[in-house]
Amino acid sequence: MALVEVDHLTVRFGGLTAINDLSFTTEEGSITALIGPNGAGKTTAFNCLTGFYKPTEGDVRFDGKSLAPLKPHEITALGIIRTFQNVRLFKRMSVMENVMSGPHSITKQSVFGALFHGPAQKKEEAFIRQTALESMEFAGIADLGDSIAQDLPYGLQRRVELARAIAAKPRLMLLDEPAAGLNDAEKEELMALIRRCRDELGITVFLIEHDMDMIMNLAEKIVVISFGSKIAEGTPDEVKNDSVVIEAYLGSEDEPA
Amino acid sequence: MKQSTSLRAFLGKRSTQWTGILVVLIFAVTLPLYANIYVIGVAWNALFYMLLALGCNVIVGYAGLCDLGYSSKVAIGAYTTAILMKTFGWNFWATLPVSILASAIIACLVGMPTLRLRGDYLAIVTLGFSEIIRLVARNLNVTGSASGISGIKSPVIFGVKFSTPWMQYFIFLILVIIFIFVSLRLKRSRFGRALEYMREDEDAARAMGVNVPRFKLLAFVIGSVMGGLAGSFYAVKMGSFSPSYVTFTESAYILLIVVLGGMGKTPGMLLGATLFIVLQEIFRNVGNSRMLIFGILLVLIMIFRPQGIWPDKRPSFLPSRRERKQLSERTETHGTG
Ligand SMILES: Nc1ncnc2c1ncn2[C@@H]1O[C@H](COP(=O)(O)OP(=O)(O)OP(=O)(O)O)[C@@H](O)[C@H]1O
Ligand SMILES: [Mg+2]
Numbered sequence: 110m111a112l113v114e115v116d117h118l119t120v121r122f123g124g125l126t127a128i129n130d131l132s133f134t135t136e137e138g139s140i141t142a143l144i145g146p147n148g149a150g151k152t153t154a155f156n157c158l159t160g161f162y163k164p165t166e167g168d169v170r171f172d173g174k175s176l177a178p179l180k181p182h183e184i185t186a187l188g189i190i191r192t193f194q195n196v197r198l199f200k201r202m203s204v205m206e207n208v209m210s211g212p213h214s215i216t217k218q219s220v221f222g223a224l225f226h227g228p229a230q231k232k233e234e235a236f237i238r239q240t241a242l243e244s245m246e247f248a249g250i251a252d253l254g255d256s257i258a259q260d261l262p263y264g265l266q267r268r269v270e271l272a273r274a275i276a277a278k279p280r281l282m283l284l285d286e287p288a289a290g291l292n293d294a295e296k297e298e299l300m301a302l303i304r305r306c307r308d309e310l311g312i313t314v315f316l317i318e319h320d321m322d323m324i325m326n327l328a329e330k331i332v333v334i335s336f337g338s339k340i341a342e343g344t345p346d347e348v349k350n351d352s353v354v355i356e357a358y359l360g361s362e363d364e365p366a
Numbered sequence: 367m368k369q370s371t372s373l374r375a376f377l378g379k380r381s382t383q384w385t386g387i388l389v390v391l392i393f394a395v396t397l398p399l400y401a402n403i404y405v406i407g408v409a410w411n412a413l414f415y416m417l418l419a420l421g422c423n424v425i426v427g428y429a430g431l432c433d434l435g436y437s438s439k440v441a442i443g444a445y446t447t448a449i450l451m452k453t454f455g456w457n458f459w460a461t462l463p464v465s466i467l468a469s470a471i472i473a474c475l476v477g478m479p480t481l482r483l484r485g486d487y488l489a490i491v492t493l494g495f496s497e498i499i500r501l502v503a504r505n506l507n508v509t510g511s512a513s514g515i516s517g518i519k520s521p522v523i524f525g526v527k528f529s530t531p532w533m534q535y536f537i538f539l540i541l542v543i544i545f546i547f548v549s550l551r552l553k554r555s556r557f558g559r560a561l562e563y564m565r566e567d568e569d570a571a572r573a574m575g576v577n578v579p580r581f582k583l584l585a586f587v588i589g590s591v592m593g594g595l596a597g598s599f600y601a602v603k604m605g606s607f608s609p610s611y612v613t614f615t616e617s618a619y620i621l622l623i624v625v626l627g628g629m630g631k632t633p634g635m636l637l638g639a640t641l642f643i644v645l646q647e648i649f650r651n652v653g654n655s656r657m658l659i660f661g662i663l664l665v666l667i668m669i670f671r672p673q674g675i676w677p678d679k680r681p682s683f684l685p686s687r688r689e690r691k692q693l694s695e696r697t698e699t700h701g702t703g
Contacts, residue, residue: 206683
């Protein structure tokens with residue numbers, strides 16, 4: 110069974126239809142890309158998968174379970190983690206603290222744990238630290254734990270955001286334009302890291318991207334949407350040669366990538 | 367011998383910080399030895415405002431909520447204790463769990479519907495609720511109407527009557543230490559971090575799995591309970607409590623201390639409260655224009671140091687020395703092997 114099922118999803122904002130009867134699936138253990146011109150509704154689709162928006166019609170399912178009635182934190186608890194199109198770190202906190210937010214969804218100590226510092230609380234706190242350090246190491250930012258997030262260059266902030274997502278030990282990672290604003294070297298590193306997330310950690314990756322090189326290299330399946338509707342779906346080669354896709358892209362973007 | 371060397375090593379690391387804490391603590395404990403009644407009274411007042419600031423700080427500083435009615439939380443605790451002692455003849459200590467419970471329940475009732483909404487609805491609701499508490503207290507017989515409840519008996523603690531000034535001073539000092547302990551423990555935990563994530567970026571916090579309304583409510587309840595406890599002790603210290611305490615001015619003073627001290631910073635609350643009381647004593651004769659002075663002070667702080675007077679400190683969570691060592695060992699073996 111597919112891990113993610115988007116089933117006749119429609120999202121409207123007043124009169125504007127951002128997503129129109131969209132259906133596709135993502136297999137467990139795959140790297141899938143969602144592409145489309147600006148304003149096509151890609152981020153909106155992610156927002157529905159993470160509980161930030163509610164479907165107007167249709168449904169989104171994860172592992173067979175409908176996500177529509179769930180709140181963002183409940184969805185995160187199922188093992189879905191997201192990053193944002195424009196990096197959203199906890200700016201004034203240390204990188205360590207940022208990455209420690211990853212295991213929040215898989216731990217549960219609250220006020221009494223905080224006040225009484227019992228063995229369960231200590232064990233969990235050690236687990237959170239350990240997980241954070243491992244994720245930082247995995248993402249190649251192990252030596253940045255002391256830095257304040259907002260002081261880092263943009264490329265590293267992207268990496269911190271990814272480390273934070275990895276630290277949640279998710280089943281599914283939704284990455285909204287992870288390569289935006291990165292230079293070529295950084296893009297290469299990012300691609301390698303995303304691939305390692307899938308290969309070594311077994312995380313299913315679903316990403317939105319504008320960078321065609323990256324998509325073609327990384328994704329096994331591509332879903333193309335335009336004005337909220339799916340216009341193509343298939344392997345990179347299939348999509349690359351699809352006349353409808355070429356038209357949609359040439360029609361909306363002046364410069365081909 | 368052995369102990370003293372390890373103590374020195376311990377102090378050496380963060381010597382300035384610990385020396386500071388030790389000096390303040392020694393000063394605070396020995397104060398009644400050389401201070402006169404007036405000074406002890408002022409010091410007690412500072413301690414009381416420290417309690418209120420520490421409690422309000424959990425709501426305003428930690429959770430980033432705007433509470434404009436903190437004095438009503440004090441009133442809930444004070445009235446609970448006053449009524450149980452005066453009308454039902456309870457022992458003071460027995461009233462405290464009830465005071466905690468009452469504060470928590472009322473905070474839930476106010477917070478639950480409001481904290482789900484975005485934005486600063488809480489500011490309006492807390493302001494309005496505070497007004498309701500005052501009006502209800504003024505009009506009920508059980509709260510003694512407008513004149514309030516007086517003649518609350520002073521409890522006896524370790525054979526000493528609570529009504530002696532130095533005993534009051536010490537009990538409140540112990541309370542402040544407990545509140546500091548609670549504040550620090552809350553901050554340095556998964557709970558405290560979640561609040562900080564929420565304050566930094568609410569959407570990102572939600573994406574990381576923080577149940578935002580729940581954590582806001584928890585912080586609101588904890589802050590309210592702290593205010594209620596302070597109120598219970600205030601009631602027996604004063605021997606009376608009346609609705610005239612529950613004013614917007616009082617709530618604004620508490621908020622002023624929290625902002626002045628630096629939201630979220632525990633030592634800032636202590637300094638803010640001390641400064642506030644000292645200024646209040648200095649300008650005692652100026653009467654109502656005191657308000658003007660505090661207003662100007664607040665504006666100046668907001669312009670020149672919006673993060674409050676207490677200096678910024680390092681983040682609470684960083685890789686420890688041991689963790690760093692483990693890491694460098696691991697990367698070394700990777701490199702050579
Ligand atoms: N909360 C909202 N309220 C109203 N309209 C919205 C909202 N969110 C998105 N939209 C609209 O929905 C459409 C799709 O937006 P979306 O952000 O999903 O596009 P996108 O494919 O991610 O584009 P980009 O490549 O620029 O990120 C846009 O027209 C946008 O203005
Ligand atoms: Mg987008």
